[in-house]
Amino acid sequence: MDNRLYERRKELGLTLEEVGNIVGVSKSTVKKWESGYIENMKRDKIALLAKALKVSPLYIMGIDCSPEQSNNNDYTHFQIESNQPARKKGITINVLGRVAAGIPIEAVEDIIDTEEISEDMAATGEFFGLRIHGDSMEPRMSEGDVVIVRKQEDAESGEIVIAMVNGCDATCKRLKKYTDGIMLLSNNPKYEPMVFSKEEIETKPVRIIGRVVELRAKF
Numbered sequence: 001m002d003n004r005l006y007e008r009r010k011e012l013g014l015t016l017e018e019v020g021n022i023v024g025v026s027k028s029t030v031k032k033w034e035s036g037y038i039e040n041m042k043r044d045k046i047a048l049l050a051k052a053l054k055v056s057p058l059y060i061m062g063i064d065c066s067p068e069q070s071n072n073n074d075y076t077h078f079q080i081e082s083n084q085p086a087r088k089k090g091i092t093i094n095v096l097g098r099v100a101a102g103i104p105i106e107a108v109e110d111i112i113d114t115e116e117i118s119e120d121m122a123a124t125g126e127f128f129g130l131r132i133h134g135d136s137m138e139p140r141m142s143e144g145d146v147v148i149v150r151k152q153e154d155a156e157s158g159e160i161v162i163a164m165v166n167g168c169d170a171t172c173k174r175l176k177k178y179t180d181g182i183m184l185l186s187n188n189p190k191y192e193p194m195v196f197s198k199e200e201i202e203t204k205p206v207r208i209i210g211r212v213v214e215l216r217a218k219f
Contacts, residue, residue, distance in 0.1 A: 095129030
């Protein structure tokens, strides 16, 4: 993994949050870029990140080797010439801070960030991102991580879902189906399984709103 962005940020004494504030993204997104996931960065974000790190956009893209050589203060206009085939353009989806009961996903206003998914993935359905709250899904998912969710009303036993229970906000749990009902399971053993009979699924109600297809963890 190329650590140039991480090393440059440390050299300048900047925190993830400070860089994120300059670029207009969350610190988890900055960390994702530092981990090498820059291929789907938008042009304006490349320019802003270059400005934050006092380098050129070409340095951000891995074309210039030295921040000193690349720091020509031209943050907004750049052209990349390459013999490599162009990468497929990503599709931007909203990341939600929370999903309240009774509000359709498309009407949720608590949009805290955006993520990009591949065109191939986007062609398989509708997607949104959701920030994880609490420690019920640790150690696999932690507070502040983002999950990519495919909108759907059912899932297979064993899959991780986003569910609404008893009029509460959406919760992330592993789905377990059995003959007389379902269980919603936490990864963290300190939390008891949530067990619902077929009748309770209808009366509470318990409603699946999506299936988790990808985890984008913060570090």
